[in-house]
Amino acid sequence: MSIPIPGEQVRGSKTGKPIMALLDLLGRTWALGVIWQLSKGSATFRDLQQRCEKISPSLLNTRLKELKALSLVESTSLGYQLTPTGVELFAIITPLGQWSEYWAQQINKEKVDDI
Amino acid sequence: MSIPIPGEQVRGSKTGKPIMALLDLLGRTWALGVIWQLSKGSATFRDLQQRCEKISPSLLNTRLKELKALSLVESTSLGYQLTPTGVELFAIITPLGQWSEYWAQQINKEKVDDI
DNA sequence: TATATTGCTACTTTATTAGTAGCACAAGGG
DNA sequence: CCCTTGTGCTACTAATAAAGTAGCAATATA
Numbered sequence: 001m002s003i004p005i006p007g008e009q010v011r012g013s014k015t016g017k018p019i020m021a022l023l024d025l026l027g028r029t030w031a032l033g034v035i036w037q038l039s040k041g042s043a044t045f046r047d048l049q050q051r052c053e054k055i056s057p058s059l060l061n062t063r064l065k066e067l068k069a070l071s072l073v074e075s076t077s078l079g080y081q082l083t084p085t086g087v088e089l090f091a092i093i094t095p096l097g098q099w100s101e102y103w104a105q106q107i108n109k110e111k112v113d114d115i
Numbered sequence: 116m117s118i119p120i121p122g123e124q125v126r127g128s129k130t131g132k133p134i135m136a137l138l139d140l141l142g143r144t145w146a147l148g149v150i151w152q153l154s155k156g157s158a159t160f161r162d163l164q165q166r167c168e169k170i171s172p173s174l175l176n177t178r179l180k181e182l183k184a185l186s187l188v189e190s191t192s193l194g195y196q197l198t199p200t201g202v203e204l205f206a207i208i209t210p211l212g213q214w215s216e217y218w219a220q221q222i223n224k225e226k227v228d229d230i
Numbered sequence: 231t232a233t234a235t236t237g238c239t240a241c242t243t244t245a246t247t248a249g250t251a252g253c254a255c256a257a258g259g260g
Numbered sequence: 261c262c263c264t265t266g267t268g269c270t271a272c273t274a275a276t277a278a279a280g281t282a283g284c285a286a287t288a289t290a
Contacts, residue, residue, distance in 0.1 A: 001277070006219035011144075011169075018215035023147045029126075029246095029278065032138045045237050054126075056279050061238060071222055085221055092210050099207055100133035104121035106200055107186055116246070144247065160268050171248050176269060190268095 001028070003066050025070065030055055030063050032093070035082070038073065039090045042081035116143070118181050140185065145170055145178050147208070150197070153188060154205045157196035 004010040004025045006018035026032050030052060037043065037051045049060060064080060067073035072086035082090060119125040119140045121133035141147050145167060152158065152166045164175060179195060182188035187201035197205060 006215060006222060018219035019151075019212045020148075022211060022215040022218065023151060027142060027144055027147050029142055032142050033135075036134070036138060046235080054279080056281085057238065058240080058280090059278055062278095070218075071225060085218060089214065089218070092214055093208075095207050096137060097134045099204065100121060100137040103137065103185075103200060103204070104133035107121060110186060159266095161266080169248075171250085172269065173249095173271080174247060177247095 003069050005070070025066065028063065028066070030059060031067070034060070034063050034067065035072065035086065035090055035093070038080060038082050038086070039094075042076070042078045044079035048080065118184050120185070140181065143178065143181075145174060146182070149175070149178050149182065150187065150201065150205055150208070153195060153197050153201070154209075157191070157193045159194035163195065 001011075004021040006021040007016050008021070009016060010021045010024040033052055033055075034048065037048060040051075043051065045057075045060070045064075048064075049055060049057060052060065064073060064075075067086070068075065071083055072089060073080055074083045075081075116126070119136040121136040122131050123136070124131060125136045125139040148167055148170075149163065152163060155166075158166065160172075160175070160179075163179075164170060164172060167175065179188060179190075182201070183190070186198055187204060188195055189198050190196075
């Protein structure tokens with residue numbers, strides 16, 4: 001699967017709009033998960049393997065390459081970490097954490113209402 | 116692939132934390148794309164097929180089922196549309212649109228810097 | 231020098247998505 | 261009533277992506 005470069009055609013859109021590239025990128029298995037894990041601090045390849053239970057090394061490597069190519073992740077002597085751009089992106093998706101708790105309650109509530 | 120119910124084990128996490136279910140859900144092909152398209156207004160099944168270029172009907176149907184099961188999308192006489200919960204989720208991911216433009220510039224700028 | 235650890239590649243198996251055809255149903259029009 | 265059109269959707273195969281596992285080269289450590 002080719003890297004979704006903003007400004008070019010991506011899976012699901014030929015308009016070249018950056019949002020489509022971003023949705024394509026984040027929509028790939030583990031992409032959001034890797035960013036989420038790295039937001040907790042830098043990690044070595046093997047750290048990440050463990051934090052992301054059951055990710056295969058080949059896939060982890062593929063996702064890291066994509067994230068590096070798009071300036072969201074970089075590898076340093078401390079291991080992999082989010083770039084300033086990556087941190088910004090994470091800041092935008094952070095509210096998802098809190099919202100998901102609310103969402104879980106909603107779904108649970110509906111089940112009870114159905115009874 | 117089973118529907119990632121918040122509170123239960125999902126792909127990539129056995130903690131049952133809602134955020135992991137949400138990341139699993141949104142990380143599936145076209146999930147974010149369908150939400151994005153529906154945010155522009157309700158649409159029939161075939162409308163969605165056209166808006167999401169190249170999505171196959173079987174996959175669209177699968178994603179819609181998941182999104183319905185998790186109270187993010189509902190089908191009405193007008194077609195499919197976001198539920199209030201779905202609208203809330205979209206509100207959270209909306210900033211991604213603007214940020215992606217900035218991100219595209221960053222990447223482009225780096226290319227120029229390299230020369 | 232022996233042992234561990236790390237980053238990663240190679241390969242096979244399994245799961246997911248793409249792509250295409252077409253069915254069942256409903257709403258008009260003639 | 262029959263024919264056409266449009267809709268939501270299922271079924272099926274081909275193509276692609278991810279999981280799972282083994283292990284190598286390089287570096288650090290004992």
